[in-house]
Amino acid sequence: MLFIKVTFDQDSYQLHKLLLVSQHSFVIGECMKMSFAGGVDHVGSLGMIMESGDTRLLFDYGLTPGKPPTYPMKVPHTDALFLTHSHLDHIGMAPWLCGEYGTTIWGTEATLEVAVVLLQDSLKISRLESYPIPFDVSDVRRFTEESTIIKYGDRAFVGPFTVKTMDAGHIPGSTMYRVDDGGNDVVFTGDINTVDTRLTTKASPPKCHTLVMESTYSGRPHPSRKQVEKAFLEKVKEVLERGGNVIVPAFAVGRTQEIVQILDGIKIEKWLDGMGRRVAQIYLRHNEFIRSAGSLKKALDQFTFVKTPYQRAKAAEAPIVVTTSGMLDGGPVLQYIRRHKDNPKTAILLTGYQVDDTNGRMLMDSGSIEIDGEIEKVKCEVCHFDFSAHAGHDELLKFAEGAKPDEVILVHGDNREMLANDIESFAKVHLPTLDSTFNY
Numbered sequence: 001m002l003f004i005k006v007t008f009d010q011d012s013y014q015l016h017k018l019l020l021v022s023q024h025s026f027v028i029g030e031c032m033k034m035s036f037a038g039g040v041d042h043v044g045s046l047g048m049i050m051e052s053g054d055t056r057l058l059f060d061y062g063l064t065p066g067k068p069p070t071y072p073m074k075v076p077h078t079d080a081l082f083l084t085h086s087h088l089d090h091i092g093m094a095p096w097l098c099g100e101y102g103t104t105i106w107g108t109e110a111t112l113e114v115a116v117v118l119l120q121d122s123l124k125i126s127r128l129e130s131y132p133i134p135f136d137v138s139d140v141r142r143f144t145e146e147s148t149i150i151k152y153g154d155r156a157f158v159g160p161f162t163v164k165t166m167d168a169g170h171i172p173g174s175t176m177y178r179v180d181d182g183g184n185d186v187v188f189t190g191d192i193n194t195v196d197t198r199l200t201t202k203a204s205p206p207k208c209h210t211l212v213m214e215s216t217y218s219g220r221p222h223p224s225r226k227q228v229e230k231a232f233l234e235k236v237k238e239v240l241e242r243g244g245n246v247i248v249p250a251f252a253v254g255r256t257q258e259i260v261q262i263l264d265g266i267k268i269e270k271w272l273d274g275m276g277r278r279v280a281q282i283y284l285r286h287n288e289f290i291r292s293a294g295s296l297k298k299a300l301d302q303f304t305f306v307k308t309p310y311q312r313a314k315a316a317e318a319p320i321v322v323t324t325s326g327m328l329d330g331g332p333v334l335q336y337i338r339r340h341k342d343n344p345k346t347a348i349l350l351t352g353y354q355v356d357d358t359n360g361r362m363l364m365d366s367g368s369i370e371i372d373g374e375i376e377k378v379k380c381e382v383c384h385f386d387f388s389a390h391a392g393h394d395e396l397l398k399f400a401e402g403a404k405p406d407e408v409i410l411v412h413g414d415n416r417e418m419l420a421n422d423i424e425s426f427a428k429v430h431l432p433t434l435d436s437t438f439n440y
């Protein structure tokens, strides 16, 4: 089904993709057809296609981060792309779509602005790591030109479709979409969170006939947010009291802004390094998407921002530094770890899920990390805190129940069966693959 041919020349790369669109399709009611371009049975490269008559919509079009990343299937001409939120597994292929078809992009202001930051960063990393990606600077420019802002509660009209936005509670600006073609009613959740965090307000389940829901945490419950915050702050205090440094790797989008607010009560020298600062400024500019602009601003004011190598050297000696990347696969965090790796008093406090084959996972499993191609033993204490921005198993189940759907289509998870078993007690469940076809 999937065939990608890449050629690379000295001046510019060209990616020739010969891909077939998924054969998997759902036909809803009279004329609405749904299929997927990727991301159904794993967390990454999500893309859902909806067609009615001559109109084709796409909901998310992401890639799976990696060196190099992997991609979803190529989609045919698409009239509009609706982005749920600015994580690369949901937005990564949007510039390709703009360059290829001039597709209109819909998203909230927070999603669209942060997306540009991430897409430019993807181009930079691909240059540094010397691998090709299927879009260039002009495609990212096209992305900005084709962007159309949508707010919560707004409706977009494309062909026979009406698309309505709702808060998804995952990160600032994250959106669920209700899609209606005059007879059918489908909700696409993107990624959701159903508990309040310092940064975001929880999502509520919308009543619908067909619920297309993420299932990242199927089979995995979360501890309560309050407990996680308490344990995190106790560990920070313990490390400071024993004279160690606290290194907090955090994802730039969402997690960094939450962590700086959690650290608000710790009055000591704190530094912030990496892309999280730029993202925080976007959130402060569009503060309707965050719970409290005042709280985020007050928390950020206590941090000194790293802008130069000299400042980074100073930050490395400071009691607390919050920095990217969250999974230790590059970014300034590696310099901080290199500086402190032989100090058992220092602690590395991981604040997000560590995917297999990342430096963060290797550190948790073996106590070692790769820096500049060398495997280094790390003597620091390493702790992991479950600050997920996704609903856990029990919350996903409750959310699905609250939507009172007839049908639930589970996507974006590598262990969907456990959640499917629980949902089957109140709705018909589908676990689509890219090769199978369902009609109903």
Ligand SMILES: [Zn+2]
Residues within 6 Å of the ligand: 085, 087, 170, 191
């Ligand atoms: Zn996400």
